[in-house]
Amino acid sequence: MPEHRLLLRRHLGVDFTNLANYIKYGGFAMWKRGLELGKDGIIAEVKASGLRGRGGAGFPTGTKWGFLPKDGRPRYLVVNADEGEPGTFKDRYFLEEDPFRQLEGILLSCYAVDAHVCYIYIRGEYWHSKDVTERAIADLYKAGWLGKNIQGSGFDLECYVHSGAGAYICGEETALIESIEGKPGMPRLKPPFPANYGVFGMPTVVNNTETLAAVPCILEMGGDAWCKLGSPRNGGTKLVGVAGHVKNPGLFEVPMGTPMREIIYDLGGGILGDREILAIIPGGSSCPFLTKDEIDVPMDFDGLKDVGSMLGTACITVIAEGSDLIKVMGRVAKFYQHESCGQCTPCRQGTGWLHQIVQQLDAGAAGEEAIDLLIDACNRIDGNTICAHGEAAAWPIRSIAKKFRPQLEAEIRSRAAASA
Amino acid sequence: MVDPVPVGPAPDAAALAVQFSPQAKQQIADLLGRYPRKQGALIPVLWLAQEQFGWLTPDVLAMVAAELGLAKSTVLATAMFYTMLYKRPHGRFHVQICTNVACYLRGSDDLVKIAIDALGIRPGETSEDGLFTLEEVQCLCACERAPCLQVNRKDYFDVTPENLASLLTQLQTEGLRLGPSIGWPDADESDNHPAEAAHA
Ligand SMILES: Cc1cc2nc3c(=O)[nH]c(=O)nc-3n(C[C@H](O)[C@H](O)[C@H](O)COP(=O)(O)O)c2cc1C
Ligand code: SF4
Ligand code: FES
Numbered sequence: 001m002p003e004h005r006l007l008l009r010r011h012l013g014v015d016f017t018n019l020a021n022y023i024k025y026g027g028f029a030m031w032k033r034g035l036e037l038g039k040d041g042i043i044a045e046v047k048a049s050g051l052r053g054r055g056g057a058g059f060p061t062g063t064k065w066g067f068l069p070k071d072g073r074p075r076y077l078v079v080n081a082d083e084g085e086p087g088t089f090k091d092r093y094f095l096e097e098d099p100f101r102q103l104e105g106i107l108l109s110c111y112a113v114d115a116h117v118c119y120i121y122i123r124g125e126y127w128h129s130k131d132v133t134e135r136a137i138a139d140l141y142k143a144g145w146l147g148k149n150i151q152g153s154g155f156d157l158e159c160y161v162h163s164g165a166g167a168y169i170c171g172e173e174t175a176l177i178e179s180i181e182g183k184p185g186m187p188r189l190k191p192p193f194p195a196n197y198g199v200f201g202m203p204t205v206v207n208n209t210e211t212l213a214a215v216p217c218i219l220e221m222g223g224d225a226w227c228k229l230g231s232p233r234n235g236g237t238k239l240v241g242v243a244g245h246v247k248n249p250g251l252f253e254v255p256m257g258t259p260m261r262e263i264i265y266d267l268g269g270g271i272l273g274d275r276e277i278l279a280i281i282p283g284g285s286s287c288p289f290l291t292k293d294e295i296d297v298p299m300d301f302d303g304l305k306d307v308g309s310m311l312g313t314a315c316i317t318v319i320a321e322g323s324d325l326i327k328v329m330g331r332v333a334k335f336y337q338h339e340s341c342g343q344c345t346p347c348r349q350g351t352g353w354l355h356q357i358v359q360q361l362d363a364g365a366a367g368e369e370a371i372d373l374l375i376d377a378c379n380r381i382d383g384n385t386i387c388a389h390g391e392a393a394a395w396p397i398r399s400i401a402k403k404f405r406p407q408l409e410a411e412i413r414s415r416a417a418a419s420a
Numbered sequence: 421m422v423d424p425v426p427v428g429p430a431p432d433a434a435a436l437a438v439q440f441s442p443q444a445k446q447q448i449a450d451l452l453g454r455y456p457r458k459q460g461a462l463i464p465v466l467w468l469a470q471e472q473f474g475w476l477t478p479d480v481l482a483m484v485a486a487e488l489g490l491a492k493s494t495v496l497a498t499a500m501f502y503t504m505l506y507k508r509p510h511g512r513f514h515v516q517i518c519t520n521v522a523c524y525l526r527g528s529d530d531l532v533k534i535a536i537d538a539l540g541i542r543p544g545e546t547s548e549d550g551l552f553t554l555e556e557v558q559c560l561c562a563c564e565r566a567p568c569l570q571v572n573r574k575d576y577f578d579v580t581p582e583n584l585a586s587l588l589t590q591l592q593t594e595g596l597r598l599g600p601s602i603g604w605p606d607a608d609e610s611d612n613h614p615a616e617a618a619h620a
Contacts, residue, residue: 086520086559124504125560127573160454165463166504168558180455182462184501200456243522243563250564285521285559317522317563331521335558341501 050235231257283312474603550600
């Protein structure tokens with residue numbers, strides 16, 4: 001199956017961290033086009049493109065931009081480069097290997113929504129990403145692509161990297177905003193939404209790195225043409241990853257709606273040792289797990305929703321037969337417990353219960369009734385919390401408990417046999 | 421934009437036990453220009469403090485509070501929330517092995533065992549000589565190259581048991597030469613050889 005490469009350009013073997021190279025390959029050509037289109041014209045193209053947020057929730061980007069109130073308050077763009085969803089490795093590509101793509105997208109987006117300050121929130125552990133992005137920003141200031149009166153247009157934009165400091169929850173947009181304000185990364189109760197009351201109380205757009213990186217491409221092709229690359233209501237191409245038990249793990253770019261099977265078998269090279277698939281995490285560990293029978297699902301927001309899961313970050317983790325699902329569940333449960341910010345009781349306590357129950361299962365100290373207990377605990381978490389971390393913790397565990405019951409029961413029996 | 425009313429007075433700058441370096445002061449001036457409120461610069465300033473002092477001692481936190489005109493409690497609340505802002509001394513080499521799903525599926529648990537054996541400490545512990553802190557971490561988001569680990573600011577991908585063993589040996593040698601990290605309580609900046617101190 002052919003990839004459709006617009007954003008992912010590793011195969012060219014060009015050093016795109018070099019501004020001259022970036023420009024040589026068409027970089028910043030869209031600035032002129034953006035000025036011709038004007039602010040509303042850019043937003044119209046983005047709306048036409050059907051671009052949906054690449055941070056996981058899939059909210060239409062053009063619509064989000066349209067929510068900003070026209071009340072004269074200063075506006076901010078905040079870039080979510082806090083990539084932390086376990087299983088994900090896509091924003092890292094832009095940050096480390098093609099930093100100007102994101103920055104060109106930022107420039108166009110800030111111009112379109114009339115924001116003059118942009119904070120790029122990069123995950124603390126991404127040292128190399130921070131270095132590369134900081135250097136790219138410095139280069140752009142020198143070349144007149146950032147700062148005052150950009151390329152003589154009269155448009156001003158200041159762009160800063162704000163480093164995270166090791167808190168997954170800061171990927172949640174309002175926690176991220178709190179973190180930029182120098183506070184603990186505790187998600188805010190919504191409404192008000194960031195469009196109205198974002199960073200420093202001002203109207204704010206929060207977008208994922210890949211979302212913004214797609215903007216220059218959309219202007220280049222035209223929104224309609226870009227949209228048609230993907231499946232209906234899921235415009236464009238998407239970076240997809242494959243990791244875990246595959247022969248050729250990696251990052252690829254495909255049209256939205258490409259069947260997951262093709263991504264795993266054609267691009268990912270099939271399963272290590274030619275085993276059967278046991279389970280699939282479609283887009284980061286907060287997504288409900290899939291069975292091997294669900295592998296023909298189209299990789300897009302609607303396709304995965306239809307099978308009761310989520311596209312998430314579209315980085316797939318493949319788990320082959322013979323793996324220990326209780327142990328996998330243990331890693332997932334531990335993560336969401338550790339990363340709960342602790343504000344809401346169902347999340348703070350519930351993620352702890354989930355982890356504890358799974359640990360008991362792992363130790364052979366709990367029987368099949370623990371599976372029901374897990375489902376019950378999950379049911380008490382999701383829907384009862386301030387942010388979607390509660391769902392992120394509950395959904396994957398509940399999906400394993402429900403869909404993989406025979407497998408779990410077999411693992412429980414074999415632990416009992418081993419300890420007898 | 422006005423700063424919100426502070427929750428308490430900032431510490432008295434004259435009574436501080438430690439001071440930012442002149443370079444750090446300059447960087448702070450630049451950082452303050454980036455945010456409409458001083459507290460926006462808090463996390464970047466805590467990073468600078470950690471770079472200079474190794475970890476965020478109570479004295480260092482007071483210094484940050486005084487610098488930004490914030491109450492100590494405000495600074496502490498933020499510092500406590502973030503795992504990469506250290507509230508206790510860490511080893512010279514912070515060995516962080518990812519054990520999340522993709523790395524687990526590709527053998528990260530064996531790597532943890534190797535590190536425990538080689539370093540004589542368990543995840544979450546720091547060696548007595550202040551050279552190593554070992555930790556299991558959660559998804560470094562490079563799963564296509566699992567298993568992964570990070571030592572201080574450097575990533576290592578597709579790690580095998582053999583590479584890890586030789587990496588740790590190399591770090592041990594380097595550690596004996598360099599001594600514990602900045603801010604290690606027993607580290608004497610003068611001429612004390614840390615290797616001797618550790619074996620005394
Ligand atoms: C617990 C949690 C973690 C999140 N982590 C990230 C993240 O690491 N990166 C990201 O872009 N979005 C993350 N999100 C989604 C953001 O809240 C937000 O939807 C996104 O940044 C919006 O950008 P987009 O519309 O361009 O996707 C997370 C959400 C939740 C609830
Ligand atoms: S759901 Fe969890 S992470 Fe989100 S605000 Fe509540 S306690 Fe914090
Ligand atoms: S699971 Fe280790 S890098 Fe993602």
